[in-house]
Amino acid sequence: MSQQRQQNQDIHVSQAHPEAGQITVLIIGYILLALLLTSVVVAVSTVYIEHKKLLSMADGASVAAADSYTLGQMETKAGTPSAVLNGGRVQAVVMDYLTQNDAFIRFDALAVEPSTGSREGSTAVVVLSAVVHPPIVNFLVPDGIAIQAESTARARLSR
Secondary structure (H helix, E strand, C coil): CHHHHHHHHHHHHHHHHCCCCCHHHHHHHHHHHHHCCCCHHHHHHHHHHHHHHHHHHHHHHHHHHCCCCCCCCCCCCCCCCEEEEEHHHHHHHHHHHHCCCCHHHEEEEEEEECCCEEEEECEEEEEEEEEEEECCCCCCCCCCCCEEEEEEEEECCCC
16 A cells, blocks of 8 residues: 555656756756857957957048148149148058057958058048957857958148
8 A cells, every 4th residue: 555655646746747857958058048149249249349449540540641641733823732642652651550559469460451542632541451359259260250441531731
């Protein structure tokens, strides 16, 4: 009789909690999902912040390049002189600016793109590219993620 009562209790216990232990699997799954989401957010944030830093560096370089103007000739005696930018000079000033601000140390694979120069002789265009290596998910993209930033600055004379 005692043995039959024990079997009935075992059946009752197993029937009362058929999903016993399943919550642990759900908790582990949610933790893994949260960790995956966190790593993606960290990676995307890193790329975004590095792009903003590169854009800031391009802005500074374009302003420095725009300040490297030469005076253009006046069309008439009553006319005003104009600021003229040379594409080669713009590239040289950009390289000097990046070197003085240790940009080649701050950014991985930093390059000044060939489209850097002067549009219309009055606007300095600076295009920089670099590579970002996001943390945690770096093994998924071992070569890094390429970013590019473009900035323009206009050289203008005013009184």
